[in-house]
Amino acid sequence: MADFSPTVRHRRLLQELRQLRSAAGLKQEEVAHHLDWSTSRMTKVEGGTLRISVNDVRAMLQLYGVREGAKYEALLQLAKQARERGWWHAYSDVIPQWFQVYVGLEAEASSLRNYEPELVHGLLQTEDYARAVYQAARVTDAPAEIERHVSLRMARQDVITRSERPMHFWAIVNEAALRRRVGGTRVMEEQLNHLVGISALPNVTLQVLPYAVGAHVAMLGSFAILSFSEGGDEVAYLEYMTGSLYLEKPEEVRTYTLAYDHLRASALAPRDSIALVAKLAKEGF
Structure with missing residues (x-):
C-alpha cells in the first residue's frame, strides 16, 4: 500500500501559503478582497477545512509575489498532490x-x-x-x-x-x-x-x-x-x-x-x- 498522503501535502501547502502571506505583509481580509473571496472562505482555506484548486494557488502566489521558478513550480506540484485521494x-x-x-x-x-x-x-x-x-x-x-x-x-x-x-x-x-x-x-x-x-x-x-x-x-x-x-x-x-x-x-x-x-x-x-x-x-x- 502506498504511504503517500495528500492530507499531509495539503497541510504543508497551507503552511507555505500562510508564511508567504505573512512575508508579503497581507492580512486574510486583504487577500480575500484581491481574490474576490469572502473573508469566511479565506479563513476556511487557511484553516484547512476548505480545499483550494491549483488555479487558486496560482492566484495566491502571484499576489504574494512568487514568480515562476523552482519554488513556484514546487508549490503548484504540492497543490496538485493535495487534490488527490488517499x-x-x-x-x-x-x-x-x-x-x-x-x-x-x-x-x-x-x-x-x-x-x-x-x-x-x-x-x-x-x-x-x-x-x-x-x-x-x-x-x-x-x-x-x-x-x-x-x-x-x-x-x-x-x-x-x-x-x-x-x-x-x-x-x-x-x-x-x-x-x-x-x-x-x-x-x-x-x-x-x-x-x-x-x-x-x-x-x-x-x-x-x-x-x-x-x-x-x-x-x-x-x-x-x-x-x-x-x-x-x-x-x-x-x-x-x-x-x-x-x-x-x-x-x-x-x-x-x-x-x-x-x-x-x-x-x-x-x-x-x-x-x-x-x-x-x-x-x-
Missing part, C-alpha cells in the same frame, strides 16, 4: 471526515507516540479484537458496517509492517487495557500474544503503565503525537466520540511531549512490559 477514501462510507484527516496524517508520519488507557491501540489490534471493540462501541451499526470498520483498521496497520520506511511506533498502554476481557478469553489470548510478536519489530516499542504507578500525568485520557520526516511540524492528536482535536502550536505540542516523557519514565521498561504481556497471555488476565 487510499482510505475507499472507506468513506464508514469513516467520518474528521477521522479521514487523522488517517491521512498517520499514513505519512515518520513516528507516532501514543498512550491508551482503555484498549490496545488500533495499529496493534488483531482482527477479532478489533471486531469485538466495534461491536461494543458502535451498537447501532449493522454487521456489514462493523466489518468495513474492521477492514479499515487492518489496512491502517500497513504503516508499521510495510517493508519500506515503516513508521516508528512507540505505544504505552495502561495495564487495565491488557486485563480487560475484550471478546472473550480466546480473543484476548490471541491479542496478547500478537502484542508480544509485533513488539519484536525494530520499529515498534511497547510499554505497559502498571497499576502500581497510581496517579499519573495522563489521567485525563489518551493522546497521540505524530512526527513527520519531511520538515512537517509535530501534531498532538486527541479524540472523542464525535470528533477530534489537532494541536500544532509548538507550546501545545511541547506540553504533550513532556507528558509522554513522564509516562515513559513511569511505565515498565520495554523488556519488562513484554514479559508482563506474555505472562498475562499464558496465565490469564
Whole structure:
C-alpha cells in the first residue's frame, strides 16, 4: 500500500501559503478582497477545512509575489498532490471526515507516540479484537458496517509492517487495557500474544503503565503525537466520540511531549512490559 498522503501535502501547502502571506505583509481580509473571496472562505482555506484548486494557488502566489521558478513550480506540484485521494477514501462510507484527516496524517508520519488507557491501540489490534471493540462501541451499526470498520483498521496497520520506511511506533498502554476481557478469553489470548510478536519489530516499542504507578500525568485520557520526516511540524492528536482535536502550536505540542516523557519514565521498561504481556497471555488476565 502506498504511504503517500495528500492530507499531509495539503497541510504543508497551507503552511507555505500562510508564511508567504505573512512575508508579503497581507492580512486574510486583504487577500480575500484581491481574490474576490469572502473573508469566511479565506479563513476556511487557511484553516484547512476548505480545499483550494491549483488555479487558486496560482492566484495566491502571484499576489504574494512568487514568480515562476523552482519554488513556484514546487508549490503548484504540492497543490496538485493535495487534490488527490488517499487510499482510505475507499472507506468513506464508514469513516467520518474528521477521522479521514487523522488517517491521512498517520499514513505519512515518520513516528507516532501514543498512550491508551482503555484498549490496545488500533495499529496493534488483531482482527477479532478489533471486531469485538466495534461491536461494543458502535451498537447501532449493522454487521456489514462493523466489518468495513474492521477492514479499515487492518489496512491502517500497513504503516508499521510495510517493508519500506515503516513508521516508528512507540505505544504505552495502561495495564487495565491488557486485563480487560475484550471478546472473550480466546480473543484476548490471541491479542496478547500478537502484542508480544509485533513488539519484536525494530520499529515498534511497547510499554505497559502498571497499576502500581497510581496517579499519573495522563489521567485525563489518551493522546497521540505524530512526527513527520519531511520538515512537517509535530501534531498532538486527541479524540472523542464525535470528533477530534489537532494541536500544532509548538507550546501545545511541547506540553504533550513532556507528558509522554513522564509516562515513559513511569511505565515498565520495554523488556519488562513484554514479559508482563506474555505472562498475562499464558496465565490469564
